[in-house]
Amino acid sequence: MASIWEYANPVKFIRTTDRVLPWLSAAAVVTLVVGLVWGFFFTPDDYRQGSTVKIIYLHVPAALMAINAWLMMLVASLIWIVRRHHVSALAARAAAPVGAVMTVIALVTGALWGQPMWGTWWEWDPRLTSFLILFLFYLGYMALWAAIEDDDTAADLTSILCLVGSVFAIISRYAVNFWNQGLHQGASVMRAGALAGDTEERVSNVFAVPLFVSIAGFVLLFIALVFLRTQTEIRARRTRALLARERMS
Amino acid sequence: MPDLGKYADVVLSSYAVSLLLIVALVAVSIWRARRIKSELDRVEARGKNRG
Amino acid sequence: MIALLLRDLRLGVRAGGGFGLGLAFFLIVTVLVPFSVGPESGLLGQIAPGILWLGALLACLLSLDRILALDWEDGSLDLLATAPLPMEGIVSIKALAHWITTGLPLVLVAPALGVLLNLPGPGYLWVTVSLLLGTPALSVIGTFGAALTVGIKRGGLLLSLLVLPLYVPTLIFGAEVARRGAAGLDVATPLTMLAGITFGVIALLPFASAAVLRINLR
Numbered sequence: 001m002a003s004i005w006e007y008a009n010p011v012k013f014i015r016t017t018d019r020v021l022p023w024l025s026a027a028a029v030v031t032l033v034v035g036l037v038w039g040f041f042f043t044p045d046d047y048r049q050g051s052t053v054k055i056i057y058l059h060v061p062a063a064l065m066a067i068n069a070w071l072m073m074l075v076a077s078l079i080w081i082v083r084r085h086h087v088s089a090l091a092a093r094a095a096a097p098v099g100a101v102m103t104v105i106a107l108v109t110g111a112l113w114g115q116p117m118w119g120t121w122w123e124w125d126p127r128l129t130s131f132l133i134l135f136l137f138y139l140g141y142m143a144l145w146a147a148i149e150d151d152d153t154a155a156d157l158t159s160i161l162c163l164v165g166s167v168f169a170i171i172s173r174y175a176v177n178f179w180n181q182g183l184h185q186g187a188s189v190m191r192a193g194a195l196a197g198d199t200e201e202r203v204s205n206v207f208a209v210p211l212f213v214s215i216a217g218f219v220l221l222f223i224a225l226v227f228l229r230t231q232t233e234i235r236a237r238r239t240r241a242l243l244a245r246e247r248m249s
Numbered sequence: 250m251p252d253l254g255k256y257a258d259v260v261l262s263s264y265a266v267s268l269l270l271i272v273a274l275v276a277v278s279i280w281r282a283r284r285i286k287s288e289l290d291r292v293e294a295r296g297k298n299r300g
Numbered sequence: 301m302i303a304l305l306l307r308d309l310r311l312g313v314r315a316g317g318g319f320g321l322g323l324a325f326f327l328i329v330t331v332l333v334p335f336s337v338g339p340e341s342g343l344l345g346q347i348a349p350g351i352l353w354l355g356a357l358l359a360c361l362l363s364l365d366r367i368l369a370l371d372w373e374d375g376s377l378d379l380l381a382t383a384p385l386p387m388e389g390i391v392s393i394k395a396l397a398h399w400i401t402t403g404l405p406l407v408l409v410a411p412a413l414g415v416l417l418n419l420p421g422p423g424y425l426w427v428t429v430s431l432l433l434g435t436p437a438l439s440v441i442g443t444f445g446a447a448l449t450v451g452i453k454r455g456g457l458l459l460s461l462l463v464l465p466l467y468v469p470t471l472i473f474g475a476e477v478a479r480r481g482a483a484g485l486d487v488a489t490p491l492t493m494l495a496g497i498t499f500g501v502i503a504l505l506p507f508a509s510a511a512v513l514r515i516n517l518r
C-alpha cells in the first residue's frame with residue numbers, strides 16, 4: 001500500500017542496512033581495537049614527545065571524522081534540497097551528534113596533548129579555535145533540528161543552515177589563520193608519501209601503520225553509527241506519522 | 250602495560266576520556282534505536298488491530 | 301520598498317522597538333569594563349578596540365529577534381509575503397532597518413565611549429571605520445538567524461547559538477582593523493577582508509534568508 005510518507009525508499013534502506021550492519025559493526029570494533037591496541041602497546045615513544053605520541057591514534061582520526069562528518073552532512077543536505085529524499089535529510093540529522101562527539105574527542109585529546117608539549121591546556125591556536133567554532137556549528141545544527149516540530153520544515157531549515165554554515169566555516173578557517181599563526185604541527189600525516197621516505201617532519205612508518213588502522217576503525221565506526229541512527233530516525237518519523245494519523249481518524 | 254614515563258597520566262586520561270565518549274555515544278545510539286523500534290512496533294500493531 | 305523601510309524605522313524608534321536597548325547595553329558594557337579589569341589606562345587603551353567591537357556585537361545580538369518576531373506574531377509578515385515585493389527585497393529592507401536603528405547609533409557613539417576606555421589617538425578613526433563597515437554584515441547575518449528561528453517560541457537562545465559562529469569572521473577582521481589602527485600599524489589586509497565579507501554577505505545572504513522565510517511561511 002502506497003502511503004503519504006514515501007514508503008518505498010526508507011524501507012529499502014532499512015532492509016539493506018539491517019543486512020550490512022552486523023558485519024559493519026564487527027569490522028569497526030575489530031579495526032578499532034587492533035588500531036588502538038597496536039598504537040597503545042606496541043609502538044615506541046617518540047624521541048621528542050615521549051609517550052604522548054600515543055595520543056595521535058585518537059586525536060588525528062577523531063579530528064578527521066569531525067570534518068568528514070560535516071562534509072557528509074553537507075552532501076546529504078544538498079541531496080535533500082535537490083532530490084528531496086527523506087532518508088538523506090534524516091541521515092544528516094543522524095550524523096550530527098556523531099560529528100559533535102568526534103569534535104569533542106579531538107578537542108579534549110588536543111588539550112591533554114598540548115599541556116605537556118606546549119605547556120598549556122588551551123592555546124588560541126588556529127586549529128583548536130577552528131574546532132571550537134565547528135563544535136558551535138554542530139550544537140546550533142542539532143538545536144535547530146530539535147526545536148522545530150514539523151519534520152519537513154526542520155529538514156529544509158537545517159540543510160540551508162548546513163550550507164550557509166559550511167561557507168562561514170571556511171571563511172572562519174582563513175580568518176582564524178590570519179588572526180593567529182599557531183603552534184600546531186601541520187597536517188603531516190596526510191601529506192602525500194607519508195608511507196614512503198623519511199623526512200624529519202613526517203610521521204614515520206612505525207607510527208603511520210597503526211594510525212591508518214585506527215583511522216579506518218573510526219571511519220567504519222562512523223558509518224555503522226550513521227546507519228543505525230538513520231534507521232532510528234526513519235522509525236521515529238514513521239511513528240510520529242502513524243500517531244498523527246491515529247489522532248486524525 | 251607499556252612504560253609511559255612521566256606523561257602516563259596525560260596519555261591514560263586521553264584514552265579514558267575518548268573511549269568513554271565513544272562507548273557512551275554507541276550506547277545511547279543503540280538504546281534509542283531499541284526504544285524507537287519497540288515503540289514503532291507497538292503503534293503499528295495497534296493500527297493493524299483496528300483494521 | 302521605501303514605505304516598508306520607513307514603517308520599520310518608525311516602529312524601531314518607537315518605545316519598545318529596541319532602539320535604546322542596544323545603545324544602553326553597549327554603554328553598560330564599556331562602562332563596566334574598567335571596573336572589572338582595573339583602571340590602568342595603558343591596559344585599557346590596549347584592549348579598547350576589542351571591547352568596543354565586542355560590545356557592539358553583543359548589542360546587535362540582543363536586538364536580533366525583534367527583526368522579524370513582531371511582524372510574524374501579528375501576521376504582517378504573511379501579508380508582506382503576498383505583496384508584489386520579492387522576499388529577498390523584504391529581508392534586505394528588514395536588515396537595513398535593523399542596521400539603521402541599531403548598527404548606526406552604535407557606530408556613532410563608539411568614539412565617545414572610546415574616550416572612557418582611553419583609546420589611543422589614531423584608534424578613533426579606525427574603530428569608527430571598521431564598525432561602519434562591519435555592522436551591516438552583523439545585521440544581515442542576524443536577519444538570516446532571525447529568519448531561521450522565527451517560527452520557534454522563545455527562540456532567543458537558539459538564535460544566539462546559531463548566529464554566534466557566523467559572527468566569528470566579521471568579529472576577527474573588524475577587531476583586527478580597529479586594533480592595528482589603534483596601534484598605528486598597517487590596516488590594509490584586514491580592512492579589505494572585512495569589506496569583502498560585508499559586501500559578500502550583503503550580496504548573497506538575503507537569498508538564503510528569503511528561502512528560509514518562505515519555508516517558515518508555508
